[in-house]
Amino acid sequence: MNKVIDVKELSVYYENQQAIKDVSFTFDKGHLIGIIGPNGAGKSTLIKAILGLEKARGTVRIFGKRVKDVRKRISYVPQRNQIDWDFPVLVEDVVIMGRFKHIPWFMRASKSDKEIVKASLEKVGMLEYRKRQIGELSGGQQQRVFIARALAQQADIFFLDEPFVGIDATSEEIIIQLLRQLKEDNKTVFVVHHDLSKVEKYFDRLLLMNKELVEYGLVEHVYKPETLSRTYKGSALFGNKDDIMVVNN
Numbered sequence: 001m002n003k004v005i006d007v008k009e010l011s012v013y014y015e016n017q018q019a020i021k022d023v024s025f026t027f028d029k030g031h032l033i034g035i036i037g038p039n040g041a042g043k044s045t046l047i048k049a050i051l052g053l054e055k056a057r058g059t060v061r062i063f064g065k066r067v068k069d070v071r072k073r074i075s076y077v078p079q080r081n082q083i084d085w086d087f088p089v090l091v092e093d094v095v096i097m098g099r100f101k102h103i104p105w106f107m108r109a110s111k112s113d114k115e116i117v118k119a120s121l122e123k124v125g126m127l128e129y130r131k132r133q134i135g136e137l138s139g140g141q142q143q144r145v146f147i148a149r150a151l152a153q154q155a156d157i158f159f160l161d162e163p164f165v166g167i168d169a170t171s172e173e174i175i176i177q178l179l180r181q182l183k184e185d186n187k188t189v190f191v192v193h194h195d196l197s198k199v200e201k202y203f204d205r206l207l208l209m210n211k212e213l214v215e216y217g218l219v220e221h222v223y224k225p226e227t228l229s230r231t232y233k234g235s236a237l238f239g240n241k242d243d244i245m246v247v248n249n
Contacts, residue, residue: 003027004062004188006062009022009024009058012055031189032183032189032191032203032204033206034207037209050062073156075157077159077160080139080143087134091131091137094145094148094149095120095121096113099116116154123178124148140167144175156188160192196228
């Protein structure tokens with residue numbers, strides 16, 4: 001057993017309002033995990049709490065250690081609406097930020113670092129845009145650049161918050177293929193996701209939540225009408241794009 005992440009009784013409060021309550025789960029390495037739930041379910045809050053970006057109660061262990069002790073092995077891609085796209089920075093400069101945890105503060109990026117940046121941009125099909133301002137790109141291109149930054153970090157566990165929102169079909173296909181390759185490389189990838197029609201196609205594990213953990217595990221065990229009904233507390237679309245049905249409480 002190769003336990004990568006162990007979360008126990010994780011809770012977050014905002015001004016006495018509980019955002020997530022007593023969430024506990026564990027996953028091994030080599031999985032592509034979808035975090036599914038309705039708007040306001042605490043999916044993004046869960047990721048931020050795991051990473052120590054939100055004040056939380058409970059414990060989180062990644063590779064058996066505290067998060068602050070394994071930062072180099074963790075990569076995070078936030079929602080696009082949390083990023084200042086008007087900031088004057090070149091595409092290659094964004095991606096080289098993924099190397100900062102590996103570069104001492106008193107040193108510049110090495111030739112090896114620059115080669116890793118180049119390879120990461122090639123993987124997302126954005127190498128020819130490396131001298132462009134990030135704000136000049138389309139939404140899908142911008143997202144691919146931030147995926148390249150995550151790849152450049154060469155992490156072992158990845159957290160992506162709604163990476164497919166507001167992007168074109170080509171970018172989505174490139175990104176999901178990269179995430180599948182990370183899984184094949186025995187990396188662990190968490191993706192906050194909202195499109196239920198692609199759940200079975202994209203993920204091998206799921207974590208369903210609505211402020212509390214509803215269920216987690218293999219897609220075939222978790223992705224069922226009864227668990228979706230409990231998660232969404234009402235109607236939800238269930239199935240793939242060719243066979244969608246509505247489930248209700």
